[in-house]
Amino acid sequence: xxxxxxxxxxxxxxxxxxxxxxxxxxxxxxxxxxxxxxxxxxxxxxxxxxxxxxxxxxxxxxxxxxxxxxxxxxxxxxxxxxxxxxxxxxxxxxxxxxxxxxxxxxxxxxxxxxxxxxxxxxxxxxxxxxxxxxxxxxxxxxxxxxxxxxxxxxxxxxxxxxxxxxxxxxxxxxxxxxxxxxxxxxxxxxxxxxxxxxxxxxxxxxxxxxxxxxxxxxxxxxxxxxxxxxxxxxxxxxxxxxxxxxx
Amino acid sequence: xxxxxxxxxxxxxxxxxxxxxxxxxxxxxxxxxxxxxxxxxxxxxxxxxxxxxxxxxxxxxxxxxxxxxxxxxxxxxxxxxxxxxxxxxxxxxxxxxxxxxxxxxxxxxxxxxxxxxxxxxxxxxxxxxxxxxxxxxxxxxxxxxxxxxxxxxxxxxxxxxxxxxxxxxxxxxxxxxxxxxxxxxxxxxxxxxxxxxxxxxxxxxxxxxxxxxxxxxxxxxxxxx
Amino acid sequence: xxxxxxxxxxxxxxxxxxxxxxxxxxxxxxxxxxxxxxxxxxxxxxxxxxxxxxxxxxxxxxxxxxxxxxxxxxxxxxxxxxxxxxxxxxxxxxxxxxxxxxxxxxxxxxxxxxxxxxxxxxxxxxxxxxxxxxxxxxxxxxxxxxxxxxxxxxxxxxxxxxxxxxxxxxxxxxxxxxxxxxxxxxxxxxxxxxxxxxxxxxxxxxxxxxxxxxxxxxx
Numbered sequence: 001x002x003x004x005x006x007x008x009x010x011x012x013x014x015x016x017x018x019x020x021x022x023x024x025x026x027x028x029x030x031x032x033x034x035x036x037x038x039x040x041x042x043x044x045x046x047x048x049x050x051x052x053x054x055x056x057x058x059x060x061x062x063x064x065x066x067x068x069x070x071x072x073x074x075x076x077x078x079x080x081x082x083x084x085x086x087x088x089x090x091x092x093x094x095x096x097x098x099x100x101x102x103x104x105x106x107x108x109x110x111x112x113x114x115x116x117x118x119x120x121x122x123x124x125x126x127x128x129x130x131x132x133x134x135x136x137x138x139x140x141x142x143x144x145x146x147x148x149x150x151x152x153x154x155x156x157x158x159x160x161x162x163x164x165x166x167x168x169x170x171x172x173x174x175x176x177x178x179x180x181x182x183x184x185x186x187x188x189x190x191x192x193x194x195x196x197x198x199x200x201x202x203x204x205x206x207x208x209x210x211x212x213x214x215x216x217x218x219x220x221x222x223x224x225x226x227x228x229x230x231x232x233x234x235x236x237x238x239x240x241x242x243x244x245x246x247x
Numbered sequence: 248x249x250x251x252x253x254x255x256x257x258x259x260x261x262x263x264x265x266x267x268x269x270x271x272x273x274x275x276x277x278x279x280x281x282x283x284x285x286x287x288x289x290x291x292x293x294x295x296x297x298x299x300x301x302x303x304x305x306x307x308x309x310x311x312x313x314x315x316x317x318x319x320x321x322x323x324x325x326x327x328x329x330x331x332x333x334x335x336x337x338x339x340x341x342x343x344x345x346x347x348x349x350x351x352x353x354x355x356x357x358x359x360x361x362x363x364x365x366x367x368x369x370x371x372x373x374x375x376x377x378x379x380x381x382x383x384x385x386x387x388x389x390x391x392x393x394x395x396x397x398x399x400x401x402x403x404x405x406x407x408x409x410x411x412x413x414x415x416x417x418x419x420x421x422x423x424x425x426x427x428x429x430x431x432x433x434x435x436x437x438x439x440x441x442x443x444x445x446x447x448x449x450x451x452x453x454x455x456x457x458x459x460x461x462x463x464x465x466x467x468x469x470x471x472x
Numbered sequence: 473x474x475x476x477x478x479x480x481x482x483x484x485x486x487x488x489x490x491x492x493x494x495x496x497x498x499x500x501x502x503x504x505x506x507x508x509x510x511x512x513x514x515x516x517x518x519x520x521x522x523x524x525x526x527x528x529x530x531x532x533x534x535x536x537x538x539x540x541x542x543x544x545x546x547x548x549x550x551x552x553x554x555x556x557x558x559x560x561x562x563x564x565x566x567x568x569x570x571x572x573x574x575x576x577x578x579x580x581x582x583x584x585x586x587x588x589x590x591x592x593x594x595x596x597x598x599x600x601x602x603x604x605x606x607x608x609x610x611x612x613x614x615x616x617x618x619x620x621x622x623x624x625x626x627x628x629x630x631x632x633x634x635x636x637x638x639x640x641x642x643x644x645x646x647x648x649x650x651x652x653x654x655x656x657x658x659x660x661x662x663x664x665x666x667x668x669x670x671x672x673x674x675x676x677x678x679x680x681x682x683x684x685x686x687x688x689x690x691x
Contacts, residue, residue, distance in 0.1 A: 053593050081596035091591040095609045105595040108605060148590075157595060314670050316631035318613075318642055319662055326655050356556070405534065412536035416635060416642075430546075445547035449539050456534035 002030040003065075005192050006051065010060035013043070013050055013216075016036050020046045022216035023060070030159065035203040035224075038213035039239060044196045045088075047213070048163045051194075052085050065145045065160065081109065084159030088166040090146040092138040092153070098125070099134040102153045110157070117156065144175030148182055155186075162186065164195040170180050180206075200243050203225045204228055212236045253443035261429050265444075266423035269451050275339065276407045279346035283407075284400060287354020292384070294359040305355070312352035317410050320345045325417045335394070338419035342411065350407055355401045361392035399466035405420060405456040405463070412452070477657045481648060488644040489665045493557060495638070496627045496669075497661030498564030503626060504619075506566060507573020514574070525574070532571035535593055538632045540564045545636040558639045564636075565626055572622045576588045580615030581607065627670060 006028040013021035020043045028034055035045045049055045056071035063069070069079055073123055092101050102121040106112045125131050128148040138146055147167055154162065164183065168176040180202050187193060187206050197203055203210060203224065210227040212220040212235075220227065220236045231237045294305050312320070325341040329332045336344070365388055373383040426444045433440045510525045532540075541564040555563060584607050590600035634643035641662055648658040688690060 054590050077593075077596050077598050080594055083594070085589055085591075085594040087591060089585075089587055091585075091587045092611070093588065095613065104605060105592075105597060108601060109596040146600065153595065196610075211673055314628075314674065315663065315666060316628040317668065318631035319666055322642070322645060323659055326649050327659050329655070331656070409534075409536040412538045413632065415538065416632070426542075442547040442550035445539070445543040449535055449543050450541055452535045453531060457530060460530070460534055 004028070005030055005032075005065060006194070007063040007066075008051070008060065009051060009063075011047075011057050011062060012059035013046055013047075013055060013057050015055075020216055021050065021057070024216075024218060025149075026211070026218065028192060028194055030192055031190045032208050033187045033195070033206055034209045034211055035195045035207040036211045036213055037197065037199060037200070037203055037239075040217075042213045043216040044213050045165050048085065048165045048194065048196055051163060052080060052083055056070075073181070077109065081105075081157050082160040083163060084154035084157060084161070085163040086147065086150050086154055086165065086167050086180075088169050090138070090143060090170070091152070092141075092149055094138050094144055097135050097137055098130070098149050101138070101149060102156055105153070106156055121152065121156055124155055125149075128152055129178075142175060143171045144178045147171065147179045148176075151182055151186075153178075161192045162192065164193065164197070165198050166198065168197070168199060200228070200240075212239070214239070229245075253447075254437055258433070264425050264429065265447065265451070269455065271339075271419065272411045272414065273408065273455065275342050275346065275405070275419075276411045278343050279350050279411075280404055280407050282343075282347040283350025283354045286351040288358050290351060290355035291358025292362065294355060295362045309352045309356055312349050313356070317345065317349055318413055318416065319419055319455070320349060321413055336451075338414060339431045341417065342414045342419060348413060349410070350403065353403055353406070354400060357396060357403070358392070361395045361399075362388060364395060365391050365428045374404040398463040398470065400457060401466065404407060405459045408456055408459075409452070473656050473660060474654070477654050478661060481644075481654075481657060481661055484644050484648075485641065485661045485665050488639060488641045489521060492627075492630050492633070492640045493669060495561045495633065495640075496630045498562045499569055499630070500623050500626050502562065502566040503569025503573045503622070506570030506579055507575075510570060510574035511577035511581060513559040514578050529571040529574060537564055537568045537629050538635055540567055540665065541632065541636050546566060557633075557636045560636050561630070561633045561638050564628065568629065569622065569626045572625065573619070573629035575612070576615045576622055578617065580611035580613075581606070584610045595636055617677075617681050619672070620681065624673055624677070628666075628672065631666075 002063060004027055006026070007181070008024050008026040011021055011024040012019065020156075022043075023048045024047060035151070036047065038044050050057050051069070051073040053069050053073075053076055054061075061068055064079055064082060067075075067079060069076070073079075081216065087105070092098075096104065099118065099121060100123070103114070103117045106117040106120075107114055111225050122131070122134065125134060128151065130145060130148055130152075133141060133145060138149075143148065165181075168179050171179065176199070183193070183195070184206055193206075195203075195206070205224075210222055210224050211218055212227065212231075212233075214235050220231060226232075227236070228240065234247060285442065289350075290305055290308075293301055296302070321341065324345050325338060328336050328341065369387055369391070370451055372384060373387045378386065426448050430440045510529065513521045513525045520537050541560060544564055544567075545557070545560045548555070588606055588610065589599075592606040593599070596605040597605070630640065631641045631642050634646065637643075645658045649655050
């Protein structure tokens with residue numbers, strides 16, 4: 001078995017007296033692509049935010065390659081560089097060009113050489129088909145293009161694990177595909193990924209493991225083959241039925 | 248108390264006299280606000296019309312009123328009216344005229360802003376339902392604009408109260424004048440009176456404006472949520 | 473109107489205008505510093521300081537500058553704080569302007585979506601880096617219209633400086649009217665000089681506003 005990249009033990013998160021995460025245990029290994037699905041409000045987005053310490057947790061621990069991640073800790077910026085995260089809303093810096101958006105953190109945080117970083121950024125932009133947009137401002141891009149830039153901006157930090165928080169949920173339908181294709185390619189490169197999504201067909205195609213959450217707990221886990229054809233729990237069954245009804 | 252000069256306030260009629268001074272300022276503010284609000288609604292509505300002549304004239308009036316310090320406007324009317332029109336206006340009358348003209352300009356801009364913030368499709372929807380222009384304004388536009396307008400026009404009242412302090416500069420008996428008289432009268436017995444009296448005047452203005460500001464903020468929050 | 477009289481008064485108004493601009497400029501500058509500090513305290517929710525700043529802002533916004541100046545100039549010397557007219561003018565303008573500038577900066581800071589800070593943090597920045605590189609530049613561009621409006625407002629407010637015996641434009645006009653009865657010329661020059669001071673600021677503001685605006689965040 002390959003190395004454990006991310007380990008969660010008994011993670012509990014409360015907000016306004018409500019329990020959002022109720023004892024999450026989870027291990028993600030090197031090169032694994034895990035997809036979290038579940039109904040709205042089940043805590044899946046909060047889980048990603050806790051892993052990046054954007055939310056403090058009340059109990060349990062989160063380890064990145066054995067090192068604990070805690071909100072407010074001194075070493076947080078250096079740990080966060082190893083975690084790449086892309087959000088649902090387009091969160092590019094509106095006052096900077098695409099190139100500046102991508103190179104800001106490598107230059108200011110990692111203190112890397114400007115020219116080297118710009119060359120790498122240009123290569124990555126070419127890989128996601130946005131070579132001609134380097135000098136554009138975010139407002140000149142479509143939603144799908146912005147999300148691809150956000151992915152590049154995260155990749156250039158050379159993270160150990162990639163977190164995707166419903167990155168296609170705010171996109172127009174015709175732009176979903178271009179973003180998912182980029183993610184599929186990352187999976188084929190053997191990246192370690194943890195994805196929250198509502199795109200069931202995509203989850204089935206990309207995942208090594210499906211994690212089904214409901215009410216702040218992991219209810220069921222399995223390979224896509226198992227989960228989508230023979231879900232073990234009633235709740236997973238009901239959840240999947242809702243999607244089938246649509247089609 | 249003596250050291251801070253607050254004692255003079257409790258001598259004789261002094262505190263009542265200070266309140267009376269504030270009363271004159273508040274009376275001027277009140278009259279000016281009562282004139283400004285309807286006049287501002289009228290002019291503000293006219294500003295949203297397409298007629299270029301009316302718009303041009305109103306625009307000039309508004310810009311002039313807003314770029315000139317109110318103190319200059321006060322001088323223009325108080326000193327200028329005698330010379331050019333042969334009128335001998337009292338300080339209080341001049342103040343009412345100036346602050347009404349200024350308040351009208353400010354109010355009309357708030358009204359114009361509130362009306363133009365109503366999206367185009369509201370007019371279209373009203374037209375599609377066969378409402379006349381008057382009905383559209385009366386039933387559709389004004390009620391929506393009012394929600395945005397209310398907190399802003401209440402804020403205008405506090406600005407008006409603060410601005411009327413300027414009438415001291417053209418010699419209208421007013422709160423500051425009264426304060427100066429009290430300080431003069433007690434120069435020997437209470438040398439520190441200036442501190443206490445000016446602090447009191449400061450706090451009086453604060454107490455007059457603060458509740459109104461809070462009301463405006465409360466309404467703003469309620470309407471925007 | 474007599475052009476000769478106007479020519480004769482011109483230097484007096486020129487001097488007064490320079491005084492107005494100098495004191496106004498200093499007042500605006502210090503107001504911006506005070507405002508930035510107060511906005512930072514409110515934005516970062518610094519305990520205790522936050523309450524003090526709140527009280528200051530309410531006191532400053534709910535009292536007229538004229539009364540603030542009277543208190544500083546005539547009241548404070550009784551408790552041992554003595555100021556010259558010029559210092560008093562700048563101090564009063566700063567006391568007034570600080571709260572207006574604070575509101576302008578604060579609304580700019582709050583207009584920046586939370587996600588901007590979060591994505592900067594998730595890319596390894598410290599909170600200080602996120603504020604400096606990502607949040608402040610965006611907040612500033614939102615604040616510009618309000619900041620320009622404040623500069624014009626504060627320059628206009630300098631017109632009460634004559635109350636603490638500063639020889640500004642109002643003082644000059646009042647003097648000439650009182651001494652020589654050249655009312656028309658004195659008032660004409662008064663209006664012209666305020667236009668000379670205030671119009672360029674207004675125009676500059678409009679230009680600046682257009683240049684720093686990044687039409688709509690992220691959309």
